[in-house]
Amino acid sequence: MNEHNRPHTSTEGTSMKTREASGPSKMTARSLWENLKDQSASELIIENLIRLSGISVIVVVTLIFFFLLREGSAAFLDIPLRQLFGSRWYPIEGLFGLWPLMVGSFWVTIGAVVIAVPLGLTTAIYLGEIAPLWQREILKPFIEVLAGIPSIVLGFLGWVALAPIIQNLGAPSGLTAFTGSFILAYMSLPTIISITEDALYAVPKEYRDGSLALGATQWQTIWRVVLPAARSGIVMAIMLGIGRAIGETMAVMLVTGNAANIPEFGFGALFQPIRTMTATIAAEMGEVAQGSLHYNVLFGIGIVLFVVTSGINLLATRLVGGRGKRRPGGRL
Amino acid sequence: MSNPKPKLSIQNLFFTYGDETEALRNINLDIMENELFILFGPSRSGKSTLLRLMNRLSDLSEGGQRQGKILFNGSGIFSRKVDVINLRRRISMVFAIPTPLPGTIYDNLTYGLKMAGMRDKATLDERVARSLQQAALWDEVKDRLHTSAFALSGGQKQRLCLARSLALEPEVILLDNPTSGLDPISTTIVEQSLHELKQQYTIIMVPHSVQQAARVADKAAFLLDGQVIEVGRQKDLFVNPKDQRTEDYVTGRFG
Ligand SMILES: Nc1ncnc2c1ncn2[C@@H]1O[C@H](COP(=O)(O)OP(=O)(O)OP(=O)(O)O)[C@@H](O)[C@H]1O
Ligand SMILES: [Mg+2]
Numbered sequence: 109m110n111e112h113n114r115p116h117t118s119t120e121g122t123s124m125k126t127r128e129a130s131g132p133s134k135m136t137a138r139s140l141w142e143n144l145k146d147q148s149a150s151e152l153i154i155e156n157l158i159r160l161s162g163i164s165v166i167v168v169v170t171l172i173f174f175f176l177l178r179e180g181s182a183a184f185l186d187i188p189l190r191q192l193f194g195s196r197w198y199p200i201e202g203l204f205g206l207w208p209l210m211v212g213s214f215w216v217t218i219g220a221v222v223i224a225v226p227l228g229l230t231t232a233i234y235l236g237e238i239a240p241l242w243q244r245e246i247l248k249p250f251i252e253v254l255a256g257i258p259s260i261v262l263g264f265l266g267w268v269a270l271a272p273i274i275q276n277l278g279a280p281s282g283l284t285a286f287t288g289s290f291i292l293a294y295m296s297l298p299t300i301i302s303i304t305e306d307a308l309y310a311v312p313k314e315y316r317d318g319s320l321a322l323g324a325t326q327w328q329t330i331w332r333v334v335l336p337a338a339r340s341g342i343v344m345a346i347m348l349g350i351g352r353a354i355g356e357t358m359a360v361m362l363v364t365g366n367a368a369n370i371p372e373f374g375f376g377a378l379f380q381p382i383r384t385m386t387a388t389i390a391a392e393m394g395e396v397a398q399g400s401l402h403y404n405v406l407f408g409i410g411i412v413l414f415v416v417t418s419g420i421n422l423l424a425t426r427l428v429g430g431r432g433k434r435r436p437g438g439r440l
Numbered sequence: 441m442s443n444p445k446p447k448l449s450i451q452n453l454f455f456t457y458g459d460e461t462e463a464l465r466n467i468n469l470d471i472m473e474n475e476l477f478i479l480f481g482p483s484r485s486g487k488s489t490l491l492r493l494m495n496r497l498s499d500l501s502e503g504g505q506r507q508g509k510i511l512f513n514g515s516g517i518f519s520r521k522v523d524v525i526n527l528r529r530r531i532s533m534v535f536a537i538p539t540p541l542p543g544t545i546y547d548n549l550t551y552g553l554k555m556a557g558m559r560d561k562a563t564l565d566e567r568v569a570r571s572l573q574q575a576a577l578w579d580e581v582k583d584r585l586h587t588s589a590f591a592l593s594g595g596q597k598q599r600l601c602l603a604r605s606l607a608l609e610p611e612v613i614l615l616d617n618p619t620s621g622l623d624p625i626s627t628t629i630v631e632q633s634l635h636e637l638k639q640q641y642t643i644i645m646v647p648h649s650v651q652q653a654a655r656v657a658d659k660a661a662f663l664l665d666g667q668v669i670e671v672g673r674q675k676d677l678f679v680n681p682k683d684q685r686t687e688d689y690v691t692g693r694f695g
Contacts, residue, residue, distance in 0.1 A: 240502065241502055241503075312539060314535065314537055314539035315539060315541060315542070317497060317535060317539075318535065318539050318540075318541055318601070319541060319551070319555075320497060320528065321495060321497060321528055321532065321533040321534075321535070321605070322528070322529075322532070322551055322552030322555065322604060322605065322608065323525050323526070323528040323529035323532075323552050323555060323556055323608060324525075324551070324552065324555040325525055325555070328555045332551075332555070333541055333542070336542055337542050
């Protein structure tokens, strides 16, 4: 297309302008001015739209927070803290001990992390650093499919396929914290894998070449150079994976047995039925009278979840190195 | 007459990248010990490809196809028995774009040695000092060895990358345009240190310009489209080239 009859769209404004300044093209001063006007008007609109959407996020989050506080604060005000963090959750008898639910969520999440993080990282490293192209092309679609499976379907699979296996292994029931962890791990795997892989991909090729040329083995290169350089992305991947695990509800409700008891501390805890905070809210919300103490306590659980996830996010940003300090960090 | 054995001997070498680019076509070169050998030619003529093959970094490019031999001290480097890691410690490479590894200056200099299993602090320190001196960087960084290598200037990074190769005390150093992006003063410093380095090492270098090639070369090869057009000693090649194409390139009448 000839330069002179290009449409004067606003997006081209800048390039037209510079071309005018340097190139031989002869645009009249007038059309240049209109072009600029045009451009600044559309930029103003775009800028404000962006600002508006930014502000709307802040507004919505604040509203959610206040709503949670309004509905849930009664739980913390009306029930003695001693009882609220007690060990018995019997809403019918007026006992609202959150401790078993918190412990339940803790074990399921820890179990999921312990399974998903090593599996996810090694898969990503294999995909990004070691596997030849053809294997990558086969593996990738599978991971995408895994990401596309609705969580409830995974929960269902856990219930019909995984639970019997676990029971056969000697657990009192197949519906245990571990069953939940396993399902959650597979749910968060695609997130962990793909974000870690992106992080590895972003590590400059020159780092690898440089390391290999100095006589480092491929493993030394991955361990000492690539992983440290990709550290912030990897932390992000893990945190997002965990975030998904903590928040997940339905699949977990299906497979963890939903018993609000406190398992004894230790490895065995993973193989006992537990109940998570999220599952409790989902299971009981439909049956409580709005405004009752039980109702308030369920919202109180919501507050606890909110605080915990925010804490994890905060920790993640800390580990990554904080705002404005993100650069290829790490050390040898 | 008795010819000494070449340090590196490239014989009938062909290389094709995975995307069918024929980067090298029938290369034959002999490089002697303690020689400063220059590989020059226009962009995309295959200089970097040849250097990367010499310490087997080409193993990285997927789908690449290779024919022919490179002999190092008389034995083939592509043979299955060769320990690639060890080879890369003996034939060390410095890249055109100087990229320090994440970490301090000291970390960068000791990386190769540590990966080779060296832990002795005194030896490490001594190698660090010596290699920095050889690369003409010691005076500038001796007081900040434990600060980030990213904070160095472009020219300092380039000499850092040279130094970290020297720290391994290799036999051959492959230099891909070690003075790209250097100011004239730094360039002079590096060229002078090259002069001293070749007493101890065999150096194969892709120069920044024909002028630089003529300044530093003992011997040089002119590459064009993946082929060696002409090989010769410095005064023959740059003063009386035999091939018309070499003459055109050397005198700047190329293309
Ligand atoms: N990784 C690669 N994959 C495919 N083709 C490549 C790759 N690296 C280089 N080539 C091609 O091989 C040919 C030789 O490239 P090479 O980098 O060796 O040239 P060069 O002489 O070093 O050039 P320059 O002076 O620009 O550095 C070019 O045609 C280039 O496009
Ligand atoms: Mg090159």
